[in-house]
Amino acid sequence: MDAPVIIVGGGPVGLSLGLGLAHLGVRSTILETRPEPAPESRALVIWPRTLELLADWNALDALRAAGMWRSTLDIWSAESGERLIDVDFSNVADVLEYCGALLVPQSETERLLQELVRKSEHCELRTGCEATSLTQDAEGVTVVARGPSGEERLRAKYAVGCDGGHSIVRHAVGLTLEGVTYPGRAVLSDEILPTAHAFPSPRFSLARSSFVLGIEYAPSFWRVISLLPASVGDDDAIAPAARAQRLQRLFGENMATQTIWTNLFHIHRRHAQRFVVGRVALAGDAAHLNSPAGGQGMNAGIQDAANLAWKLAYALEEGTDAPALLASYDVERHEAIAGGVERYTDALTRFGINGFRWFGVVPLRILGRLLRGAGFQRKACRAAGMLGGRYTKSPFIDARHPLAGRRIDDLILPGGSRINRKRAGKAAIVAVGEVDIPEASASAITVIRLPLAPRHWHVKPPVALIVRPDGCVAIVVEKPTAVRISAALRKAFAGAKG
Ligand SMILES: Cc1cc2nc3c(=O)[nH]c(=O)nc-3n(C[C@H](O)[C@H](O)[C@H](O)COP(=O)(O)OP(=O)(O)OC[C@H]3O[C@@H](n4cnc5c(N)ncnc54)[C@H](O)[C@@H]3O)c2cc1C
Incomplete structure (x- = not known):
């Protein structure tokens, strides 16, 4: 055996799994195709449930030093300037140490997790190394990988596919991602605003044609997301005039911003029928693809890693019912994804794509009023913070x-x-x-x-x-x-x- 566990994919989920295993004294080898972490910001928000897991693995301090801390979840109207929703995480301080959300670009999260993994004596991170095939037998798993020094075969007791939406591990165990792709799409960009301008964040523009959300994730750095109905064509969505209009809706006329990157993408609600086949498990985007609405995709993946890490560690012990433990990962995370993350992100996505066109800001105003009660505040903290599953x-x-x-x-x-x-x-x-x-x-x-x-x-x-x-x-x-x-x-x- 080269290591007890091989992790294919060194994105946020694979790196978290490596740290989770290391915390329990288990060695792993992480194979990552890219020589360097991806530069795109992608997932921005780390919610309280994920923060406490990262704290368990001694990874939180580094992330907090690099990120922007938000102890409240406010939603401001870009049109009227009013605060529509105000959720304060201090309402759950009696049951939660990290009362807030951390905004960190995923590129930074991956860079910091890589640093921690490299420092760990239990993890070996091989970058520039692509897994090309995987087979399993009664004793273990064989992964063939192509790296800087050519092709090699690695052997482990267990393997985990953390290799994203196009997972070769999922393919190797004969699974596909089932579910729906929404008819609407999302346009996303990261923008730098001139430093002289300060706006409350996050801010929504709720005009009836489409919905635009802006989140400041570092001083003057904004993520702009728009959910579009199917009737808007791809070319129209990314045309410079459409981009200028989105920015104008959020920040007013003639705001000279600098675009760092922009992307148009389809929104999915999909998961594999099983997350475990024999000695091979799937985690993160390899197992489920979620809408970016609600910012739960990466968080759910890191929570997969936490559920799986201790089960793999215990499964490696003699006398444990290892197949049953791994099967419980499948059962538990399916319930969390299909019954929790998908329901929550689906409601937000449908509302984001179509709801504003029908109801405007009215539902948000009603929700904002309901949330003034302490009981509703706690419920909202639990739902947004992923504490309630x-x-x-x-x-x-x-x-x-x-x-x-x-x-x-x-x-x-x-x-x-x-x-x-x-x-x-x-x-x-x-x-x-x-x-x-x-x-x-x-x-x-x-x-x-x-x-x-x-x-x-x-x-x-x-x-x-x-x-x-x-x-x-x-x-x-x-x-x-x-x-x-x-x-x-x-x-x-x-x-x-x-
Ligand atoms: C535009 C965009 C915006 C998003 N916004 C949010 C958000 O706000 N909040 C949120 O929670 N989520 C968001 N997401 C989703 C989030 O980015 C993903 O859920 C997250 O990246 C999943 O992490 P992962 O480690 O499972 O997969 P990935 O990040 O895809 O990492 C997989 C890794 O595996 C490597 N790999 C692939 N194949 C192989 C192979 N054969 N061998 C070795 N390595 C391999 C890849 O190079 C990659 O580094 C967003 C995604 C996108 C695209």
Whole structure:
């Protein structure tokens, strides 16, 4: 074996998976065709759920230093200058450490993740190295790659296709991306504004012909996105006059901007029928293509990586039910993508392409009013921040309790630390009240003690929560005894010992 895991594709998802595995002490080899990270900005927003995963892998500080932090999600009308929507992430500060979204161009995210991967003794990143074929047998996976020193065969126990929408790994395991391509398209550009002009961001122009959104992602650097109905032709969409009109709608007349790059692209809602075939898994765009509306595509891919990393790490241990663990990645991430990300981005995309033409700003005004209530603010933070998903169909989650299958609330502990800081990206038992932890478990797993549980957990102490390395509650053990806790640990981690 060249490494236990081969990752094909060193985009944000492949690099995150490498870091996630390294955090659990597992070596991986990442093959990346490009000699240098792609220069285009693409994904801009990193949402709170992804931020806490990156923090687990010690990657957040570098990204925060390079990005623009937004603690609120405001939406301003470019026409009237009014703030239509105002969502403040501090409304969930009791359950979330990173109360905000980070704006970083994907080119920068990839560059920084590459730096971290290169520093890790567990990852080998081979750039300029293209995987050309993949086969698997009962013992492992063989990947043929073409690199600077010619063609070579690499062997691993498992392989993961993080090689984007045109994935050769997906092709090699006989899967395709199924779903729909929307009739509308998106035009995107990055623009530099003269420094003398300051506008609130993000700003929408809600004229009835089409919708234009501008997001400032670094001082004077703006992403401009327009969703177009099918009736607008490609040539008309990218004509200089159309671009000038979009900019005029956002920033007023005669704004002399400098265009860094621009692109017209189709919008998809597609995913592979399966995310795992034998010893091969798919993650990120290789597994699912999502609309850019809502900015969840890359985030969902990094969350795939977090779900998969610990399962691969545990699957490599002797005595673990490895096929069942990998199958649970398939079940859980399908539920998250089809039931969560696709529904959310679909609603935003349909509204963006057609909704304004029918309703103008009215729905946003109504939504803005509803969101003034604290309860709605929390709901909006959870939805936009990707904090609210739940796995209900996994064999390793006991979904009878409403907390199971959800991300653990990152509560503040007595003494000021937080649950996730204590867990540090590893499995843990959160024990509420007087819980007797079996000695063998106490030495193998972090135990976090809480005197009381928040009311919204609906638990009656004593109770023990089994939390996985990806921060998901697997099982809620009520009336916990040493025997019950040991059984729950075996169930949640497929018999893994480590
Ligand atoms: C214009 C645009 C705007 C977007 N905006 C947003 C946004 O605002 N928010 C958001 O969350 N998402 C956004 N996305 C989506 C986001 O960019 C993707 O979801 C994200 O890049 C997926 O990451 P990935 O690592 O799965 O795939 P990719 O970024 O596609 O990376 C795949 C990598 O694999 C490499 N590769 C491919 N084939 C091979 C091979 N055979 N061997 C070795 N290496 C290979 C490629 O060179 C590439 O580096 C946008 C996408 C586009 C195109």
